[in-house]
Amino acid sequence: MSLQPILELKNVHSGYGSIKALKGISLKVMPGEIVAIIGANGAGKSTTLMTICGIVPIEKGEIYYDGKLINKVSAEKLPTMGLCQVPEGRRIFPRLSVMENLRLGAFHRDDTDQIMKDIQHSYEMFPILGERKAQQGGTLSGGEQQMLAIARALMTKPKVLLLDEPSLGLAPIIIQQIFDIIAKINKEEDVTILLVEQNANLALQAASRGYVVETGEITLEDEAQSLLTNPKIREAYLGE
Amino acid sequence: MRLLPWHKPHLLVRPNNLKLRKLNTMEYFIQQLINGLTLGGMYALIALGYTMVYGVIQLINFAHGEFFAAGGYVGAIALAYFAGIGYMDSHPVICLTASFMIAMAYCAYLAVGVEKIAYKPLRKNSRLAALLSALGMSIFLSNGMMLTQGVYDKVYPGELFQGRFDFGMVTISYLQIMIVSLTACLLVGLNLLVFKTKIGMAMRATAQDKTMSALVAIGSNRIISLTFAIGAGLAAAAGIMYGLYYGSVKYDMGFVPGIKAFAAAVLGGIGNITGAMIGGLIIGMVEIFGAGYISGEYKDVFAFIILISVLYFKPNGIMGENIDDTRV
Amino acid sequence: MIQEFKKVWKQYTIGMVWLLGLLWPMLGIHADGTLTFQKTITIWSYILAGSFVCFMIYIMKSGSSFKFIADPVSRAANGVKSASAALPIWVWITVAVVLALIYPQLAGRYGTDVAITVLFYICLGLGLNVVVGLAGMLDLGYIAFYGVGAYTYAILNVTYGLAFWVCLPLSALTACIAGCIVGYPTLRMRGDYLAIVTLGFGEIIRIILNNWMTLTNGPNGILGIKPIGIFWPMFENGFTFEHIWVKKLQFFYYFALGLAIVTAIGVQRLNFSRVGRAWESIREDETAAELMGVNTFIYKLLAYAMGAVFAGMAGAFFAARMKFVSPESFTFLESAMVLCMVVLGGMGSIPGIILGVVALIALPEIFRELESYRMLVFGATMIIMMLFRPAGLIPAKRMGTRSEEKEG
Numbered sequence: 009m010s011l012q013p014i015l016e017l018k019n020v021h022s023g024y025g026s027i028k029a030l031k032g033i034s035l036k037v038m039p040g041e042i043v044a045i046i047g048a049n050g051a052g053k054s055t056t057l058m059t060i061c062g063i064v065p066i067e068k069g070e071i072y073y074d075g076k077l078i079n080k081v082s083a084e085k086l087p088t089m090g091l092c093q094v095p096e097g098r099r100i101f102p103r104l105s106v107m108e109n110l111r112l113g114a115f116h117r118d119d120t121d122q123i124m125k126d127i128q129h130s131y132e133m134f135p136i137l138g139e140r141k142a143q144q145g146g147t148l149s150g151g152e153q154q155m156l157a158i159a160r161a162l163m164t165k166p167k168v169l170l171l172d173e174p175s176l177g178l179a180p181i182i183i184q185q186i187f188d189i190i191a192k193i194n195k196e197e198d199v200t201i202l203l204v205e206q207n208a209n210l211a212l213q214a215a216s217r218g219y220v221v222e223t224g225e226i227t228l229e230d231e232a233q234s235l236l237t238n239p240k241i242r243e244a245y246l247g248e
Numbered sequence: 249m250r251l252l253p254w255h256k257p258h259l260l261v262r263p264n265n266l267k268l269r270k271l272n273t274m275e276y277f278i279q280q281l282i283n284g285l286t287l288g289g290m291y292a293l294i295a296l297g298y299t300m301v302y303g304v305i306q307l308i309n310f311a312h313g314e315f316f317a318a319g320g321y322v323g324a325i326a327l328a329y330f331a332g333i334g335y336m337d338s339h340p341v342i343c344l345t346a347s348f349m350i351a352m353a354y355c356a357y358l359a360v361g362v363e364k365i366a367y368k369p370l371r372k373n374s375r376l377a378a379l380l381s382a383l384g385m386s387i388f389l390s391n392g393m394m395l396t397q398g399v400y401d402k403v404y405p406g407e408l409f410q411g412r413f414d415f416g417m418v419t420i421s422y423l424q425i426m427i428v429s430l431t432a433c434l435l436v437g438l439n440l441l442v443f444k445t446k447i448g449m450a451m452r453a454t455a456q457d458k459t460m461s462a463l464v465a466i467g468s469n470r471i472i473s474l475t476f477a478i479g480a481g482l483a484a485a486a487g488i489m490y491g492l493y494y495g496s497v498k499y500d501m502g503f504v505p506g507i508k509a510f511a512a513a514v515l516g517g518i519g520n521i522t523g524a525m526i527g528g529l530i531i532g533m534v535e536i537f538g539a540g541y542i543s544g545e546y547k548d549v550f551a552f553i554i555l556i557s558v559l560y561f562k563p564n565g566i567m568g569e570n571i572d573d574t575r576v
Numbered sequence: 577m578i579q580e581f582k583k584v585w586k587q588y589t590i591g592m593v594w595l596l597g598l599l600w601p602m603l604g605i606h607a608d609g610t611l612t613f614q615k616t617i618t619i620w621s622y623i624l625a626g627s628f629v630c631f632m633i634y635i636m637k638s639g640s641s642f643k644f645i646a647d648p649v650s651r652a653a654n655g656v657k658s659a660s661a662a663l664p665i666w667v668w669i670t671v672a673v674v675l676a677l678i679y680p681q682l683a684g685r686y687g688t689d690v691a692i693t694v695l696f697y698i699c700l701g702l703g704l705n706v707v708v709g710l711a712g713m714l715d716l717g718y719i720a721f722y723g724v725g726a727y728t729y730a731i732l733n734v735t736y737g738l739a740f741w742v743c744l745p746l747s748a749l750t751a752c753i754a755g756c757i758v759g760y761p762t763l764r765m766r767g768d769y770l771a772i773v774t775l776g777f778g779e780i781i782r783i784i785l786n787n788w789m790t791l792t793n794g795p796n797g798i799l800g801i802k803p804i805g806i807f808w809p810m811f812e813n814g815f816t817f818e819h820i821w822v823k824k825l826q827f828f829y830y831f832a833l834g835l836a837i838v839t840a841i842g843v844q845r846l847n848f849s850r851v852g853r854a855w856e857s858i859r860e861d862e863t864a865a866e867l868m869g870v871n872t873f874i875y876k877l878l879a880y881a882m883g884a885v886f887a888g889m890a891g892a893f894f895a896a897r898m899k900f901v902s903p904e905s906f907t908f909l910e911s912a913m914v915l916c917m918v919v920l921g922g923m924g925s926i927p928g929i930i931l932g933v934v935a936l937i938a939l940p941e942i943f944r945e946l947e948s949y950r951m952l953v954f955g956a957t958m959i960i961m962m963l964f965r966p967a968g969l970i971p972a973k974r975m976g977t978r979s980e981e982k983e984g
Contacts, residue, residue, distance in 0.1 A: 063459055087465035099460040101453050112453050115446070116465040164464060308768045325605050332609025354601060361594045366959050376714060377962045379768050380919055383716075384958025387912060391952040396602040405607070503908065507779070510772060545787040552776035559769055560761045 102146025113163025288532020289431035294509035297479025313506020319484025359480030517565025703886030709924035712859030717778020723906030725891025751888025759880035797902025922968025
């Protein structure tokens with residue numbers, strides 16, 4: 009692997025006021041990969057993603073995206089550079105229609121024709137969204153909202169997609185669907201994916217590599233398969 | 249303790265229909281309806297600024313009434329200037345249009361700066377801090393206007409739109425027609441902007457979820473500035489209308505109409521644009537009818553009573569969306 | 577660091593250019609069709625010079641370029657602080673009270689007059705502090721209770737001839753009732769809605785005072801209110817008490833001082849009582865307070881009522897002092913002014929509020945010629961305090977120890 013990582017964190021510290029949530033996170037994501045971050049509740053997984061996206065201000069360390077330092081880049085610039093996040097809890101705009109939610113994903117783009125094509129493409133990928141395109145986002149079910157959130161993120165034409173807890177609160181059958189879609193996006197749309205999950209089993213099966221986060225620090229880093237067979241991980245995160 | 253110069257209740261019901269002494273005639277009712285529509289339109293324009301700003305940053309912008317007053321002043325200044333250089337007689341419509349544009353632009357400019365100075369740094373602080381800052385800004389602006397423009401009423405120049413239609417006992421002045429139709433145009437324009445354009449979509453998205461908006465490349469600072477600019481522009485338009493309708497403006501005239509317009513915004517459901525328009529009309533009507541049929545002296549009280557009872561019985565307003573009232 | 581510096585300067589420059597654009601249409605366009613620039617530029621350059629000095633001081637302070645001055649100053653301040661801590665607090669309070677007692681002998685009539693105004697506002701500020709500072713509810717109609725108190729005394733005295741000392745508790749009572757009437761429907765609301773509703777109630781009360789001609793004589797106000805009457809010991813025909821009217825300003829000063837001291841002690845005692853703890857819990861987290869068994873509704877109503885009682889008493893004294901009341905003394909701006917004093921001094925802090933009142937009442941008296949800028953400065957003060965020192969000049973801290981802390 010002589011490739012340059014598309015996303016790299018070097019000893020990143022951040023937090024909320026006096027509370028330090030991240031105490032030196034370092035990780036690398038190679039182009040085309042699916043990388044999973046697993047860990048318990050409150051370990052700092054979501055904060056990691058929010059720090060990458062510039063929502064939580066970084067205190068120390070460096071974040072490189074595509075070889076460029078993005079510490080000081082403001083949050084709303086990052087999606088235009090191809091770095092997009094599907095946040096925890098999906099955060100659909102509840103009083104905008106499905107269509108409007110998708111169009112907001114393409115807010116920074118000016119190519120109207122291509123945007124309409126992409127919206128059609130989203131409807132093909134998620135037929136349920138096409139059926140409900142005039143409905144308000146807040147009236148969708150959890151699974152539909154998750155699909156909408158992913159579709160909306162894809163509208164920004166991302167190179168790297170950060171996914172935060174895509175399985176949260178969903179029925180097992182829906183979760184399977186979502187993970188199939190994630191794999192499909194990764195292969196067909198050529199999007200690099202950084203995945204944060206509490207459901208370690210699912211995440212590690214989908215991912216090629218994985219990181220384990222505990223209280224704001226990376227404690228383990230390995231191929232996903234070896235993590236799945238690691239007895240410690242099995243005990244701590246896979247419920248055995 | 250000295251008495252400080254402050255608000256003297258304005259004469260809000262213009263006695264242009266004094267000949268209608270008989271209260272129980274249909275004509276009187278229709279006349280009140282027309283007057284109420286004129287006043288209600290102005291309240292609606294002011295209320296929109298409150299509701300849009302509240303929708304986006306959850307702040308009662310106390311200084312909004314001062315944008316309204318500033319609009320009235322700049323309109324008066326512009327009209328007087330046009331009259332001074334002699335354009336007024338030859339091109340009255342162009343002058344009036346230009347005055348509206350200038351006042352709206354001026355207030356938008358004022359509001360954007362006010363937001364950057366007094367509200368933006370406090371966005372992460374408690375809401376009490378931002379509220380007090382807004383209150384201070386309101387006092388500051390109204391006294392700034394007093395110092396630059398004088399304590400006394402500034403009279404609107406010219407004899408604009410003095411004509412009127414008479415339908416039996418009912419009179420409609422050209423001015424009322426102008427005010428109502430311009431208000432309607434502005435309201436329709438705003439609706440189109442907010443509900444049909446991309447930037448309007450971004451405004452609604454920012455109001456619903458600022459973090460998520462940033463994640464889809466919407467810069468919330470720009471949207472907030474835009475919201476303030478639009479709200480202040482509408483208030484400025486209302487300010488000129490008010491000046492034309494009542495013949496003069498005063499530095500502290502923003503206070504009472506400001507609160508009434510806020511009552512209108514609350515009545516319509518704060519954060520809801522259509523609601524603010526309807527609320528403004530209702531408050532205007534209630535005030536005119538209350539003054540006409542119940543008591544002229546207590547006309548200011550009706551709006552406050554509506555405000556209090558709406559907040560007590562139906563805090564989300566008549567068209568309200570659910571507000572998370574735990575976010576204090 | 578350099579970049580930050582550049583950014584700050586850039587913002588400052590943009591701000592000043594913005595201000596110029598704002599000032600010119602107001603000052604430079606004339607009705608005779610001429611455009612002038614001189615007046616605008618003159619005023620603008622004054623503001624520029626003033627703000628530049630403040631800005632430099634601010635930058636140097638944050639960049640600690642003032643070490644050579646700041647260090648000795650802070651050392652001196654610390655010295656004073658430790659010296660003052662060496663003496664028990666009651667010594668300082670005694671000194672302050674003695675100074676206040678001999679003040680009318682030192683100051684002239686005018687000085688005493690200003691001092692009485694200051695004392696009234698201290699009462700009002702402390703009363704508002706109960707609502708805003710202790711219970712954390714923003715009240716923008718506070719002056720209405722002051723008005724209710726003043727009018728109660730005025731009406732009872734002029735119409736029924738009741739004496740001041742009978743009316744004082746009645747004033748407090750009516751203000752308290754008004755507080756409960758206002759408080760009852762508003763207390764279900766939170767935060768900024770509460771503020772706007774109290775503002776509305778304040779205006780309603782003012783409009784009623786202004787329009788209820790038969791009771792309040794409307795905008796003309798009520799004239800001929802009797803001053804305070806006291807029984808003064810006389811030794812001429814043996815030892816008798818004779819009823820005299822307090823007309824002399826100096827005597828009235830002592831009454832105002834007494835009222836201020838009573839209010840201060842009352843607020844202090846309330847703060848460190850069980851009720852004060854309940855208010856504090858409501859202020860910090862209402863939901864949590866309710867879950868811990870604090871009856872938030874009763875305590876919020878109590879905060880309103882207590883604030884109103886202090887305002888009502890001050891109002892009765894105000895009516896007795898001015899011998900005249902009119903609705904114009906009880907406008908929203910007065911509420912805003914009292915609030916500004918509380919905010920400037922520090923919400924919840926008694927010495928802070930006293931300092932705030934002195935700063936906003938006494939200082940403008942010294943700069944009489946700048947009178948018309950007074951409200952402008954009030955507004956600006958409020959914004960600046962919120963931006964740079966939201967806790968006030970003397971931030972509230974737990975003065976003294978509470979009973980349960982003494983043990984541990």
